[in-house]
Amino acid sequence: MKRPTKPAVLSVAFAGLLAAAAALADREDIRQLGETKISLSDAIGIAERHQNGRAFEAGIDDDSFTPVYEVTVVTTDGKVYELDVDGVTGEIRNVREDHD
Numbered sequence: 001m002k003r004p005t006k007p008a009v010l011s012v013a014f015a016g017l018l019a020a021a022a023a024l025a026d027r028e029d030i031r032q033l034g035e036t037k038i039s040l041s042d043a044i045g046i047a048e049r050h051q052n053g054r055a056f057e058a059g060i061d062d063d064s065f066t067p068v069y070e071v072t073v074v075t076t077d078g079k080v081y082e083l084d085v086d087g088v089t090g091e092i093r094n095v096r097e098d099h100d
Contacts, residue, residue, distance in 0.1 A: 029060050032067040036060075036087035043069035043085040050092050051081050060087070068093060 038046075044055045053075035061070040067087030074080050080100075084093040 029062055032060050032062075032087070036067045036069075038085075038087060038090045040069060042090060043087070044071055046085050046090055046092070047071035047073050047083040050083060051075055051095070053081070072098065 040058060040060075044058050047058075047069075048055050048071075051073045053073040055071050055073050057072040059070060061068040061084060069085040069087055071083045071085055072080060073083060080098040081095055082098050083095050085091070086093050
């Protein structure tokens with residue numbers, strides 16, 4: 001029987017670490033979601049009204065230490081904006097045009 005090579009063993013170990021990190025990230029998203037006072041649907045509506053556009057992507061921002069929804073909105077003129085909506089107050093924290 002052929003023994004696994006060192007790169008193969010390292011690849012499997014790395015994949016396991018990535019899976020563990022993803023599970024921890026999901027737990028952090030769930031924790032932040034529990035701290036929100038407004039729903040994701042509310043955050044989408046707030047962002048759409050603020051930019052006068054339609055949301056096509058939204059979720060909890062996992063880069064933030066406080067509950068923030070990140071909502072991506074496209075306007076009627078075709079510009080794309082990413083808005084940060086405070087998950088507790090519903091206030092718009094940040095708006096940036098997406099140039100990608």
